């Protein structure tokens with residue numbers, strides 16, 4: 001059955017791959033983000049791949065006055081409405097240390113902006129008693145570490161928000177999937193150091209589709225990161241605080 005998928009952060013490497021797969025399944029897509037030209041090209045590509053319909057909506061998570069158009073567009077849909085949030089930003093921790101005013105932007109892009117947009121859309125899913133929310137956080141949110149603790153804190157906040165949302169929406173028949181990627185080969189990691197167990201946007205998109213189908217609650221992708229983070233969370237704080245990775 002054709003469903004509608006709102007993709008927030010549609011220009012993200014991972015979102016692009018998921019959108020392609022959803023288009024091939026014939027769904028309707030609403031691509032949201034800042035880069036209208038890029039999203040228009042993705043929408044055309046989605047229609048060519050078989051999407052029922054694909055449109056673009058401008059939204060800048062740092063400008064709440066841009067949120068209304070998405071809510072209005074979502075309200076024009078009927079049937080099952082799903083939302084996938086890929087938006088986020090990860091400046092270097094050293095840049096943030098040099099300019100602490102950047103913290104607000106990172107938290108807005110990765111946590112409070114997506115949370116506000118979701119909170120505005122959620123009543124539609126609740127009223128319909130169906131749908132899925134996919135929220136992309138990060139393994140970086142599982143434990144604060146020296147290399148990226150502001151980004152990690154924002155992702156931890158978003159993961160906690162999603163946990164509460166799952167608690168709220170489960171009873172209305174709406175499913176919430178929290179996605180925790182390890183390193184993925186995208187624009188975000190481009191030019192950075194070589195990272196262990198790195199995966200691809202294609203593999204992440206496949207993992208998300210399977211997890212949505214199985215109505216899983218939390219997805220680590222690549223899977224190995226579930227084990228890695230279990231070990232990392234168990235390291236006692238007196239030891240962990242001396243580690244740098």
Ligand SMILES: NC(=O)c1ccc[n+]([C@@H]2O[C@H](COP(=O)([O-])OP(=O)(O)OC[C@H]3O[C@@H](n4cnc5c(N)ncnc54)[C@H](OP(=O)(O)O)[C@@H]3O)[C@@H](O)[C@H]2O)c1
Nearest residue numbers: 009011012013014034060061086087088138183184186188
């Ligand atoms: N790559 C990794 O290794 C990795 C690992 C774990 C988690 N993640 C998370 O996975 C998600 C997708 O990341 P990616 O690797 O695909 O990176 P990406 O290509 O940099 O995607 C980030 C997305 O967030 C959007 N965005 C940022 N600030 C925004 C704002 N103020 N308003 C609207 N959109 C905004 C970007 O839009 P613009 O094109 O307009 O900038 C882009 O679509 C992110 O949440 C990221 O934190 C990534």
